[in-house]
Structures are given as structure tokens and as C-alpha cells.
Amino acid sequence: MVCFHGDEGALMIKEKGKFKRATSSIGSIANLLNRESVFKIMLVTPMQLLLSFLLVPPFAIVIYLALVNWQPIFGSWTEAPFVGVSNFVRLFSDRQFFWALARTVVIVAISVSFQFILGMALALLFNREFHGKKVCVSVILYPMMLPWVVVGFIFYLLFLDHGPVNYVISSVFGPGATVSWFSSSVTALVAIILADIWQWTPFMFLMSYSALGAVPKELREAAMTLGANLWQIFRYVTFPTIKPVVLIALIIRALECFKIFDLIFIMTRGGPGVSTESMSLYIYRMGFRYGQLSFAAAVAIVVLVAISLVARIGVRPLLKEEL
Amino acid sequence: MENKLGPERNVLLSLKGVHKEFNGFVAVNRIDLDVYEGEFLCFLGPSGCGKTTTLRMIAGLETPTDGEIYLKGQRITHMPPQQRNIGFVFQNYALFWHMTVYDNLAFGLRIRRLSPKEIDRRIREVAERFELTDVLRKKATYLDLSSMQRVALARAILIEPYLLLLDEPLNNIRPGLRELMRADLKRMQRDLGCTMIYVTHDQEEAMTLGDRILVMNEGRVEQIGSPLEIYQQPVNLFVAGFIGRPPMNLIPVQYEVTAEQAWVVWKGYRWSVNSVKEQVEKSKPERGLVLGIRPEHVRLSPEGLGIPALVEVVQPLGRKDILVLKIEDTLLQAVVYGGAKVREGAIIWVEVPLRDAHLFSADTGRAVAHGIG
Numbered sequence: 001m002v003c004f005h006g007d008e009g010a011l012m013i014k015e016k017g018k019f020k021r022a023t024s025s026i027g028s029i030a031n032l033l034n035r036e037s038v039f040k041i042m043l044v045t046p047m048q049l050l051l052s053f054l055l056v057p058p059f060a061i062v063i064y065l066a067l068v069n070w071q072p073i074f075g076s077w078t079e080a081p082f083v084g085v086s087n088f089v090r091l092f093s094d095r096q097f098f099w100a101l102a103r104t105v106v107i108v109a110i111s112v113s114f115q116f117i118l119g120m121a122l123a124l125l126f127n128r129e130f131h132g133k134k135v136c137v138s139v140i141l142y143p144m145m146l147p148w149v150v151v152g153f154i155f156y157l158l159f160l161d162h163g164p165v166n167y168v169i170s171s172v173f174g175p176g177a178t179v180s181w182f183s184s185s186v187t188a189l190v191a192i193i194l195a196d197i198w199q200w201t202p203f204m205f206l207m208s209y210s211a212l213g214a215v216p217k218e219l220r221e222a223a224m225t226l227g228a229n230l231w232q233i234f235r236y237v238t239f240p241t242i243k244p245v246v247l248i249a250l251i252i253r254a255l256e257c258f259k260i261f262d263l264i265f266i267m268t269r270g271g272p273g274v275s276t277e278s279m280s281l282y283i284y285r286m287g288f289r290y291g292q293l294s295f296a297a298a299v300a301i302v303v304l305v306a307i308s309l310v311a312r313i314g315v316r317p318l319l320k321e322e323l
Numbered sequence: 324m325e326n327k328l329g330p331e332r333n334v335l336l337s338l339k340g341v342h343k344e345f346n347g348f349v350a351v352n353r354i355d356l357d358v359y360e361g362e363f364l365c366f367l368g369p370s371g372c373g374k375t376t377t378l379r380m381i382a383g384l385e386t387p388t389d390g391e392i393y394l395k396g397q398r399i400t401h402m403p404p405q406q407r408n409i410g411f412v413f414q415n416y417a418l419f420w421h422m423t424v425y426d427n428l429a430f431g432l433r434i435r436r437l438s439p440k441e442i443d444r445r446i447r448e449v450a451e452r453f454e455l456t457d458v459l460r461k462k463a464t465y466l467d468l469s470s471m472q473r474v475a476l477a478r479a480i481l482i483e484p485y486l487l488l489l490d491e492p493l494n495n496i497r498p499g500l501r502e503l504m505r506a507d508l509k510r511m512q513r514d515l516g517c518t519m520i521y522v523t524h525d526q527e528e529a530m531t532l533g534d535r536i537l538v539m540n541e542g543r544v545e546q547i548g549s550p551l552e553i554y555q556q557p558v559n560l561f562v563a564g565f566i567g568r569p570p571m572n573l574i575p576v577q578y579e580v581t582a583e584q585a586w587v588v589w590k591g592y593r594w595s596v597n598s599v600k601e602q603v604e605k606s607k608p609e610r611g612l613v614l615g616i617r618p619e620h621v622r623l624s625p626e627g628l629g630i631p632a633l634v635e636v637v638q639p640l641g642r643k644d645i646l647v648l649k650i651e652d653t654l655l656q657a658v659v660y661g662g663a664k665v666r667e668g669a670i671i672w673v674e675v676p677l678r679d680a681h682l683f684s685a686d687t688g689r690a691v692a693h694g695i696g
Contacts, residue, residue, distance in 0.1 A: 215625040218417035221384050225411040226431035226482055236430070240421045 065297035072291055080294070087298035096274060097299065100282035107189065107278065111196045116250060118197070119204025124234070126205075127212045137209075144202040152266030155195035159267075185275030188268050192276060195263050200253060207249035210240035243289045244318055253313045258307060279303055332359040335518050336381065336486060339664040341390035343376055343542075350376045352542035353390065358486070360521065363512050366522045369565070373542040374522045382411045388479065394485060401637045410479030414494055416463055416471045418463040424474055425459040431482035445481060452511075453477045466515075469504060480515070489521045493528065503532060526566055530554070538562050544652070560688040561613050563681060564610050569645055569656045575685060579601060584588035587612060587682070590651055592630060594677050599692035606684045606691045615681035618645065621657035622674045623665075627676040638665050648673065 028214065034266065066087055070080035091097055158165050159181040168180040183189045215238055223233045241247075261280035264270060270277035270285065277285070283303070287296030336358040343351040351373040358364055366374035379385040381392060392400045395474030399407055415659045419427050425446060432442045433645035450456045453473045458466060462476065468497075472492055479487055509532055512519055523529050529536045530550040537562075538545040538553060546558045557563035572662050576587040578596075585600040586593045596603060603612070631654065639661060646665060648655045657673060665671060677695040684691050 216415065216417065218413045218415060219419060221404070222411065222413060222417035222478075223381075223405075223419075223430070224384070225382055225409060226478070227405050227408075227434045228430070229405060232434060237419055241419075243421075 013017065062297045062300060065294050066301050068294055070294045072074055072293065077293075083294075086300070087295050090295065091298050096277075097282060100274075100277050100279050101303075103189070103262070103277065104279040105260055107196070107260060111193045111200070111257055112250060112253050113203045114193075115204045115253060116246070118201045119206075119215055120208045120246070122201070122205045123208035123212050126209055140204045140205055143199045144206070146199065148199075148262035151195055151199045152263045155191060155198070155263070156267045159191040162170045182268055183272060186270060188272070188276045192260075192264055192267055195267065196257065196260065199263075203253060204249055207241065207245055211245035215241050216278070247314070247318050251311060254314070255307060255311060256294060272276055327569075332361065332445070334358070335360045335395060336520075337393040338381070339391045339393070341377070341380060341387045341392060343373070343385060344382060344388045351380070351387075354544055356537065356547070358518065361516050361518055361530055362534045363509070364520050365516075365528060365529035365536045366520065366539060367529040367533075367536050367565075368524065368539035370524055372539045374539050375490055377539070378411075378490055378520060379451070380523050381486070382409050382488055383407050384411075396671075408482065408484050408682050410482060410484035412472075412475045412479050412487070412489040412492045414491045416475040416492070418466075418471055418474055418478075420462070420464040420679075422463060423459065424461055424463055424466070424470075427463050427474055428455075428459075428478050428481055430478065435482070449477045463572055469500055472496065472504065476512060477512075482518070486516070487517050487519045491523055492521075493523075493525075500547075503631055508532065530566075530605070538565065540565070542560050546692060547686075556690070556693045557615075557681065558690050560613060560615075560683050563683065563690070567617055569618045569658070571615045571617050571681075574616070574653065574655075576612050576614045578608055578612050589613060589614065594675070594695075594696050596677070596682070596692075598696050599682065602692045603682065606687075608684050608686060608691070610685040612691065613683040613685050614675075615683060616675050616679065618656040618678035619658040620676060621648075621655065622676060623657075623663060624672045624674040626672055629672045631670055632673050634665055634667050634669050634671055639666055 028273050065077070066081040067082060067084060069083040069087070070077045074080060074193055122140065126133065166183070170178050179187055181191050219237055219241065219256055220233050223237045228236065259280050260278045261284065264278055264281055265278055268276045270281045274285070283296050283299050286299060332675045334357045338354050341351060355492045366377065368374050376385060380387050383399070383402060387400060390621040391398055394407065394409070417496060419430065428449065429442050432445060446459070447456070450459055453476065455470065455473055455477060456492040458470055463471070467473065475492065481635040493504055497503060505528060520530055526685060533550055535548055536553050539546045540561050546553055546562045553562060553566055557566060558572065564573060574589060576589040579586045579588050585596045585603065587596050630650055632650045634646055635649050635654070642661050642665065643658050644661050644665065646657045646659060648657055648671070659665060679696055681690065681693050682691040682695065
């Protein structure tokens with residue numbers, strides 16, 4: 001490793017973990033740089049500082065807000081009264097909070113599972129050469145590129161009482177079979193989950209597809225010559241080799257889906273009542289509709305901690321695998 | 324094809340008119356081949372000659388466009404690879420890198436639903452002979468190349484295949500270790516008595532390993548025979564030029580008959596080829612003949628005898644030197660013993676002994692005669 005130091009151009013040559021000075025010019029600074037640990041820290045510092053400036057202030061503000069009782073109508077947030085953990089106490093006694101949390105978890109679980117299964121199935125289907133493959137792949141990826149709002153609007157129209165979905169249902173099963181999708185929480189959630197699956201299956205497809213493409217075909221062929229059938233090849237050879245990528249994709253998707261807001265906001269506004277409200281919508285309602293920004297901040301902190309814990313658990317097998 | 328291994332050997336594998344095209348490109352052109360039980364057969368040819376494709380068709384990884392493949396008398400042309408019980412060692416070994424060596428070895432046995440105890444017994448036994456006992460618990464990713472190669476081989480052998488196919492398995496191994504592993508492989512094949520087909524583009528590998536060698540070029544079989552046969556009696560110009568290093572000198576010559584005497588003539592030098600006159604006439608050489616002489620057969624002769632040649636380059640190899648000689652405008656390679664002390668720029672006298680020479684038809688490229696006189 002060779003690095004040029006400063007304007008003096010003193011050439012440092014790294015040898016056996018230590019810097020030796022080739023040409024001496026600046027005595028003391030060069031000596032300091034000779035210590036490898038100091039040098040490493042100096043390399044990292046600028047980025048670390050930048051990140052800290054970007055991350056620390058918003059965190060600090062959210063924590064501060066959660067510990068005081070401030071609403072915009074009360075005046076300046078710097079003069080808001082300190083209330084300690086009472087926002088958190090109130091939060092843990094709010095049933096709507098737990099319902100929103102449970103609902104979000106259910107949406108994530110169902111939606112991401114389907115995205116994974118469908119995405120993986122599609123990826124396996126596309127893991128061979130055929131005519132028109134490129135066109136098919138770009139068509140499949142299309143939903144992912146649409147803005148949330150557009151997807152929400154499309155599915156809102158699809159599931160309207162006199163929309164295409166009900167039209168198909170009534171022409172197949174008769175007019176009595178139509179469903180008023182947005183008037184009950186379960187059917188509304190089904191519509192929301194379908195929209196999310198439609199939009200984000202392409203993402204799981206893309207990740208699985210590219211991971212599959214990186215598995216040498218010889219691995220599958222070797223398994224074949226050893227007698228493995230297609231399912232055994234997938235189960236014991238292909239899937240384990242792409243597992244790290246798939247796991248990362250699942251984590252990304254789960255974290256994304258946990259924050260689901262736009263789709264629900266467009267399709268149901270959390271209704272009927274608050275029965276399709278996700279965590280984000282709950283925070284939005286508390287903070288912006290009711291103006292209780294301190295309480296919303298407390299919710300945000302709890303959600304953040306919860307998500308970090310879950311993500312940590314999700315990532316752990318991955319780390320173990322790699323190290 | 325004559326069975327050189329003795330009449331008691333049974334045909335294990337048969338290819339009958341096997342043909343493979345990829346989008347109109349002929350990769351393998353109507354191959355007929357019998358492979359005998361217990362033999363070590365090498366497919367030898369330049370890259371892209373169709374040898375790997377042939378191997379893959381035998382394993383079932385490719386389906387022939389035409390022709391049939393028989394294993395133990397049973398037609399397997401369209402049988403999926405899973406049911407063939409043919410072992411395959413890939414060029415890059417194709418180890419399951421997320422598994423330990425043990426799991427790699429156990430893979431085929433577990434699919435065959437053997438009891439864990441039996442699997443363990445067999446793995447221990449094979450690991451012992453392949454010197455893999457110490458790395459059984461290691462992940463396959465962390466092995467060195469030679470261990471990877473042994474794991475790949477052991478994994479294929481553990482399923483007790485009828486036939487073992489190897490696709491250039493020593494390609495990635497550094498020279499030196501390569502020769503050792505080659506010897507290992509040969510010894511192991513003898514000990515186990517298993518039938519192997521080994522694909523390589525390295526003639527030295529094919530010559531040292533194979534009981535028989537199949538030389539392929541542009542999808543066709545050029546010649547099948549023992550290494551010595553292929554070296555001594557190449558059937559055509561391709562085999563003659565491909566086998567042997569440095570390659571055989573191929574010199575276009577004229578054929579002349581004067582007063583019942585047959586001669587080949589080159590630059591005013593003439594050699595009597597009376598003894599093979601009949602063969603030459605039968606081949607009706609319109610565009611003349613090609614005289615083939617291996618560099619190791621070109622001999623130095625005392626001054627004034629034979630053909631004078633200018634020594635262009637001397638490539639010393641220690642025990643022997645490779646000389647590039649210039650005779651008028653023709654370059655000729657010769658291998659002489661290092662003791663000869665030939666200097667570049669000198670004029671030396673060489674002799675082309677016809678009993679070691681070959682004659683090919685310039686029209687068809689086919690061999691006309693080997694060893695004249």
C-alpha cells in the first residue's frame with residue numbers, strides 16, 4: 001500500500017503493518033500517521049461525522065418531543081412542558097395502538113409471504129432461455145416502478161362496488177355474489193394486501209431471479225447426476241445457495257411493508273372507522289389529525305425499537321452463515 | 324474398432340450415430356463409439372471440438388439431436404440423468420459450497436435413502452482413501468483446489484456409478500501438482516477398476532492416462548486407438564499435427580515414378596518409396612503427398628551427408644534441445660540431445676529417416692503409409 005501524504009508529497013510505504021517513511025518532510029504529523037490505528041480512524045472520521053450530523057439531530061428532536069407534551073397550538077416547542085414517560089404510558093394503554101400494530105404485522109406476514117412465493121416461482125420459471133424473455137421480465141417489473149399513489153388508485157377503482165372486480169364476480173357467480181369491498185375491514189384488508197402483493201412481487205422476483213442467475217448451472221447438473229429430482233435440487237442445492245440474497249430481500253421488503261401508508265391512505269383512509277389502519281396511519285392520525293405530535297413521536301420511537309429488534313433477529317442467521 | 328483390451332471385456336457404453344446441433348451449428352457429428360468395461364478412455368481435441376458436448380450427452384445433460392446411446396445394452400438416449408447412475412466430475416468441480424465436505428459426499432447417498440450409519444461408513448472409507456478425513460467438517464468453499472478435485476471425484480464415486488465422466492478436472496491445477504494428481508487418478512482408476520471417460524485438450528494428459536484415446540476435431544472422431552497407435556500411426560494430417568510436441572513436420576512432396584522406381588521428391592532431394600508404392604498408387608495422389616516426420620526422429624548426420632540446414636533457433640530444454648532449422652525457405656523442427664551443442668547460425672547436416680516417416684495424401688489428408696522401407 002502506497003499513499004501520498006499532504007502537499008509535501010512524502011511517500012509512505014506500508015510494510016508489515018507499519019508505515020515507513022520513504023522521504024521525510026513533516027516530522028510530527030508523519031509520526032502520528034505511522035500509528036496505524038490513528039490512520040484508520042482518520043480515514044473513517046469524515047464519513048462518520050457526516051452521518052452523525054444527518055442522524056443525530058432528528059433523533060434528538062424525536063426523543064425530546066416524546067418526553068414533553070407539545071401540540072402546535074400550544075406555541076413554541078422549545079417551551080413545552082416536560083412530562084417524562086407519560087406519553088409512553090398512555091401509548092401502552094391505547095388499544096388502538098395494539099390493533100394497528102397487530103394489523104400491520106398481519107399485512108406484512110401475508111403480503112411478504114405471497115410476494116416471496118410468487119416472486120420465487122416466477123424467478124424459477126424465468127431461469128431458462130426462451131423467446132421474448134426480456135420483454136416478459138420488463139413487463140413483470142413494471143408494477144414496481146409505479147408510484148404508490150397510482151397503485152392505490154388503480155386498486156381502489158378495481159374494488160369499487162361497481163368496479164371491474166365485482167363485475168367479474170357477478171358475471172361468474174351471479175349478481176348476489178358481489179362484495180362491498182371497502183365496507184368491512186377484512187375485505188378492505190384483502191384488497192390492500194392484493195395491491196401490495198401486485199406491486200411488490202416484482203421486487204422479490206428481481207432479487208430471486210438475479211440470485212438464481214448467479215448459481216452456476218453445474219451445481220444443478222451435479223445434483224442431477226447424483227440422482228436428485230427437481231424438488232430436491234431446489235430444496236438442497238439452489239435455495240441454500242441463494243438464501244442469503246433472498247433473506248436480505250425479505251428483510252428489506254418486510255421493513256418496507258411495515259411502513260405501509262400510501263396504499264391504505266388512498267384506498268380506505270384507514271376505514272371503515274380505524275379498522276384498516278396501519279402503524280404509519282395511526283401515527284399520522286395522532287400527529288397530524290389530532291395534532292398530538294409528542295404522542296406520535298413516542299409511538300415512532302417504540303415502533304423504531306421494535307423494528308430494529310425484529311430486523312436484528314432476521315439478520316442474525318445471515319451473519320452466522322457468512323462469518 | 325478393434326478391441327485392444329482383450330476379447331473378454333464387455334461393451335459398457337455404445338454411441339450409435341450420435342449427433343448434436345445447436346441452432347444449426349453441428350457440435351457433434353454422427354459419432355459411433357464403444358466403451359469397454361474397466362477402460363480409461365480419453366477424449367482429446369482442441370477446444371470447441373465437441374468432446375464436452377459428447378460427454379454431456381452420455382451423462383444426459385444434453386439430448387442428442389439424432390442417434391442412440393446404450394448403457395449396458397439398455398437404450399438411455401432420453402433417460403434423465405438422475406436415472407442413469409453415471410458419475411460426472413465437472414471442470415469447476417461444482418461442489419455445493421454451502422455444505423460441508425461431509426454433506427457434499429453424502430448427497431447422492433442420502434437421495435438414495437441409505438441409512439445414516441451406512442452413509443457414514445461409506446464416506447469414512449472413501450474419505451480415507453482420498454485423504455479427506457481431516458476436512459470432512461470443513462465447508463467446501465474453504466478447500467484448496469486439489470482437495471476440491473478429490474471431493475468432486477469422491478462424491479461421484481460414492482454413488483457407485485457404472486461409468487465415471489471427467490471433464491478436464493485438472494485444468495485449474497498448477498503444473499507440478501497436476502502431474503502428481505494425474506498419477507493419483509490413474510492409480511485410483513486401476514485400484515477401483517471403474518470405467519472412466521476423461522475429456523482433455525492436453526495431449527500429454529491423454530497419452531499418460533488413457534488406455535485408449537479418441538481424437539476429436541470439429542465434432543468428428545478423427546481416430547480411436549491406444550496412445551502408441553495414435554502416436555505411431557496417425558490416420559490423417561490432423562491427428563499427425565495435433566499429437567506430439569513439438570508437432571510433426573509436414574512437408575509437401577512430389578511423387579514420381581521413373582523406370583519402375585517410386586520416389587518422393589523435395590527440393591531436389593529424393594527418397595525411394597518403393598516399399599509402399601502399392602499404397603501410394605492406390606490413394607491416387609493428384610496434388611502430391613505430404614511427408615510427415617516427427618522432430619524427435621530428425622537426425623543429425625556427419626558433415627557432407629544428408630541435407631544442409633541453417634540453425635535458426637536453439638531452444639534448450641536441458642536434456643534435449645529443440646532446433647528450428649531452415650532448409651531454403653522451409654522451416655523444420657528437430658529435437659536433439661542437449662549434448663549435441665548446436666549453435667544458432669551454424670550450418671548442420673540432417674537426415675530424415677524414412678522408416679520413421681509418414682506419408683499422407685495431400686488431397687484427402689489421410690495417411691497413406693507409416694514407416695517406409
